[in-house]
Amino acid sequence: MAAKKEIRIGLVGTGFMGRTHSNGYNRVPNFFPDLAYTPVLKAVCSRNAEKVQAFADQWGYESIETDWKALIARDDIDAVDICTPNDTHAEIAIAAAEAGKMILCEKPLARSLAEGQKMVDAVNKAGVANTVWYNYRRLPAVTLAKQIVASGKLGRIFHYRANFLQDWTINADVPQGGAGTWRMDVEAAGSGVTGDLLAHCIDTAMWINGGITDVSAVTETFVKERMHAVTGKVQPVGIDDACIFHCHFENGSLGLFESTRYARGHKALYTLEINGENASIRWDLHDLNRLEYFDHSDESVVRGWRSIHVTDGDQPYMDKWWVPGLGIGYEHGFIHQVADFLKSLETGEPCSPTFKDALETQKVCEAVINSAKARSWQDTGVEWTEK
Amino acid sequence: MAAKKEIRIGLVGTGFMGRTHSNGYNRVPNFFPDLAYTPVLKAVCSRNAEKVQAFADQWGYESIETDWKALIARDDIDAVDICTPNDTHAEIAIAAAEAGKMILCEKPLARSLAEGQKMVDAVNKAGVANTVWYNYRRLPAVTLAKQIVASGKLGRIFHYRANFLQDWTINADVPQGGAGTWRMDVEAAGSGVTGDLLAHCIDTAMWINGGITDVSAVTETFVKERMHAVTGKVQPVGIDDACIFHCHFENGSLGLFESTRYARGHKALYTLEINGENASIRWDLHDLNRLEYFDHSDESVVRGWRSIHVTDGDQPYMDKWWVPGLGIGYEHGFIHQVADFLKSLETGEPCSPTFKDALETQKVCEAVINSAKARSWQDTGVEWTEK
Amino acid sequence: MAAKKEIRIGLVGTGFMGRTHSNGYNRVPNFFPDLAYTPVLKAVCSRNAEKVQAFADQWGYESIETDWKALIARDDIDAVDICTPNDTHAEIAIAAAEAGKMILCEKPLARSLAEGQKMVDAVNKAGVANTVWYNYRRLPAVTLAKQIVASGKLGRIFHYRANFLQDWTINADVPQGGAGTWRMDVEAAGSGVTGDLLAHCIDTAMWINGGITDVSAVTETFVKERMHAVTGKVQPVGIDDACIFHCHFENGSLGLFESTRYARGHKALYTLEINGENASIRWDLHDLNRLEYFDHSDESVVRGWRSIHVTDGDQPYMDKWWVPGLGIGYEHGFIHQVADFLKSLETGEPCSPTFKDALETQKVCEAVINSAKARSWQDTGVEWTEK
């Protein structure tokens, strides 16, 4: 076996996403042995030295840093992986680009369109490889949905709908800000469910169904004040607890999106459905190995929604795993993204979604927030070019 | 057994709804034997004498008429049941009210708010019993949903969502206008999916969750021209093929509604979901005997959505039917409405939804259509008083 | 319209099945208007005059009897419908045959094979039309399953499995014997779940998959003693509370059957599944309008179980009902059987299952009970000829 080329990773952030990304790097050599590149966990960075060392020990990073600028300055780092709260993405990414590092940035790209644009400019100027972790694209059933639509099986698309329903913030005692709950703090997060959850739905939607042109949204903040975990003070809540919008796609189809953290009984129910002239598709994250598919060309008396257990070797990514019927999990989307990123270094193709692609999603998010504030339709300005 | 009081029915219209109503009248004596009133199928009216006679023979009507004015003029008719296309509701209902008849009117109340208002004025002036056939309310699982919410089990409501998805008009060869397809003709129907399907969703929603205050909608007409079945000419399509709107309820919850006849694979998929602070509810028409219920107060490790097969004797209406586990069908909603109408004559209470209640639904429909045209939020003016 | 020929029905028994059959007779004229024959509810018989009169009033019988022999003796009765407990089937049916009446007998045919054989002999000798109410065959989804198998779509059959799970007798306070609970009394019922529930499963199975040749069974009586509702004494329970058997079919496939009244959470869960070389089928009674179908010839990446909502006009019996997506209920199986019985009088073909067909099911039931007692395989002696 030819020696693999090493990509030396420097990870910034040791939270939930730090764990999913680290698992991705660790798993790829076992399951994608044919890649020319292999990740090396060179360093991990977080402010608390003790905690970051424990993280490094657990996940196999060779060294630690407590200042991300020091990490970026190191010569033995090829790629910077940004897993910190949203308010730090731009600064770190721009500095990493200027240092000539490849960048893998957790979604959403940024808190705002303006921040995101600077990030795109920076990677473009630097000419560095870049990607954003919209992980759900790479679950096999979702990738299969993309392939089915791309094949033309659906014909003209009439409807695209997606929602992402959670219930973890109904309790008014959940604080905002701080390590575990920065997503509740508008300063750190930029927005609430729009950037956190709908961004996923929008990314998948445009990947599958093309650009979103205009939106009409409503948002709601059900709990108006929460204690801030850092200051200890009760402060107004700035994020959107719930967001609903309808929209048009470039191809003439209607879109409908909803997200909330107040849907009692739903833990992380990301669902999507696409209705075309000839066929339709449905998927949900709580049963993530399954895709539902309706094909109107089936003989009429035996026509119905097919429940496809996406675990066969001829289905996306599944030749790498077990045998038919044996499902994989949430984490595998990240493993697949690492593999695809490494593959992109071989082929020289971008690893979608790039910063540019993620900026288009940011445009929709910004238009959604603006629409809700203005109580009016907003054009997104999206120019979707990814295929 | 004391002799029952007879309510002599005059039915106008022999289409799909003529059949469901007639079945309702026929079934009630078998399954609700304790009612003080009993329906007598005195006459049925439609323009074609031969066809209406066949209908009368099939369903057991004693006589026929070919002019609804003649039917209304008869002394031996107590109640007029209106099953004709929407453009005739107002004229027939107002005449029937003026003749002092009870009125059972198929939904939607009218083509427009203005028409509906005249109908309400007429029945109020005449002081006649009146009801509108929003049949889905009286499916046992839907009634149970209403009772669960009314019991307070859900606590504060955050979200109400409903959709009604069909696929029968995707084919561009489906005509507009005429006997079987008047729902495609804006002159006859008033609107497309908004009045035909969303009206059901709105009625159920306000019944369960209270008044809708303002709406923001989008509509689409995917097939722009269709042949008119009466004229034979290809004409612009005036109805909405699809409609999406979000809204606020008086209680502060967010609403989301969608209907389309272009959702390939869905025949008549009416679904509703309500998310409250403590519990949630889901239902869909394709598995109509089942209600899903999530109760957050269940012990955490064994907490999950409950699939309730609503077929036990202690569940709404089910003491009238079979034994646990044995489901009933779509038509039973109409049977239950006949029973409840007859019961209302005993108690002197209105049989909801009355014309007044249905007018509130009409207000929402009108605001929805206006919002889509104006691309702006519209207040509904709803004053929901039914409990 | 030509005058219909009347079939004057005499019903014996006013319990649960008396209601389902009566409903069947009442509905057929509304939904099957083209039949040449029409049922006339001439008389109903039960021992309590007051109760039987109330039943007659409710369901529209013209007269009552309190002695079934008197009913059979009447000249104005063409067909006797037997809805009484199992221990009376043979005596009534034989007398009715001797009187030259057509017979519609509730299932199971009899308490034992010996009783059943006498009944078959009697109707054969008399040459009267006869049928047994194995109602589940005529639910549209089950009939569709039969048609799919008959079409050859499944290819060679490997497996047939069915179960019928209930939970209503777990409580030890449920009595045996008497009006509502004669099914718990071995004298009245002949057996427990075997004759009550598995008989349905066996009838459907042989109708779809051919004769069962030999069986190996186990039965269990979980509650050993129960009070007898008539005597008031606690007595040993003679019925099987649960029964499991595996078997061979003539076509070489393996069968697996289970029934119990101790499956907590299942009200009346009759499920069946057939696995063939090329395709498979599943169905369950709790969602009775749906059939699941897997076709291995579908393109592999989009292959999956199809959930068929059997409510389209081209599916069995559904041209008589509503529109696609709108389901029917349990009771409709009986309506369809009435319609098919009347149709059989037109065509001169037997209305399956006839007494002869039901006797084959009785043979399997008897072999099952014998197998459980003897703890050994038993040949059934089935000669299945119905197609």
Next chain:
Amino acid sequence: MAAKKEIRIGLVGTGFMGRTHSNGYNRVPNFFPDLAYTPVLKAVCSRNAEKVQAFADQWGYESIETDWKALIARDDIDAVDICTPNDTHAEIAIAAAEAGKMILCEKPLARSLAEGQKMVDAVNKAGVANTVWYNYRRLPAVTLAKQIVASGKLGRIFHYRANFLQDWTINADVPQGGAGTWRMDVEAAGSGVTGDLLAHCIDTAMWINGGITDVSAVTETFVKERMHAVTGKVQPVGIDDACIFHCHFENGSLGLFESTRYARGHKALYTLEINGENASIRWDLHDLNRLEYFDHSDESVVRGWRSIHVTDGDQPYMDKWWVPGLGIGYEHGFIHQVADFLKSLETGEPCSPTFKDALETQKVCEAVINSAKARSWQDTGVEWTEK
């Protein structure tokens, strides 16, 4: 962090199970960082030097062997993991025990009860830690099922049923014997679905519901001859393609088990259901993160099967993974077993199922095969002691 104690693993076999076990060893340090012991992948053994080296490179083994006796002879191996075909389990395990190695043996323990007894004797004599990879026990939903039953929530148990349905051998061109298809060769496998699939069901069943006392089985071999992949000759097929059995448990409940590789449409559908006096449980492998639970003590009108998404931190093993709603996969059962094995070394408790526990499952398998041959009930002789 205190240095962990190393357990140096020697893996024998590089097939499907070699991969799942290797993944288990690799993942445990990332997800179970608090264990006192840590696995070290010291050596892997298989006959083909080139292939085993590639496997070692992929999975991170430090060295290779091509003779399992050489592996066992090494001083730097603490534990031998046996992943080879069933016909080699006994010889390798006995030799490993005699060499004083801990043993982790893939299921089933052996081809026969006699072989298995020798293995148990060997580990008992040697006093070495031992465990058998019945991996499905340690999927969180299955472990939760065990805990629910152990809590007494179900009360008296009436029924236990399980099946394991596949369809991969329907094609008569699938060979028997050789690397990928040794499971089709009775010499290598000992039996067909009984040892391969039902052994899993039996292990789980006795773990949850106690010992199985007697069985009555039927087996079938649908394709009578297949080419042998090694000899190239068409030979009789000695395995059972399908097996059904019913049984009694010590606690008086009835058991029903079925497995086949001829259930078209089912890839690896392991399902189990337990019915108790007060509650019931269901689970299936195709949606492995979900457990269904019915609790009769719920308020009657809102009582139904609960669909529990077993992904919360208070559910078994799930504190180690992601956040609520985000599922894990098939492979995680093996990761959990590695973790539990390492934990057992800390506590000194056996890691169930031990060889002794697995021998009890072997007894049932042997009784099943004997019962099918003899067409009679067979006692199992099981003495279930694991709690």
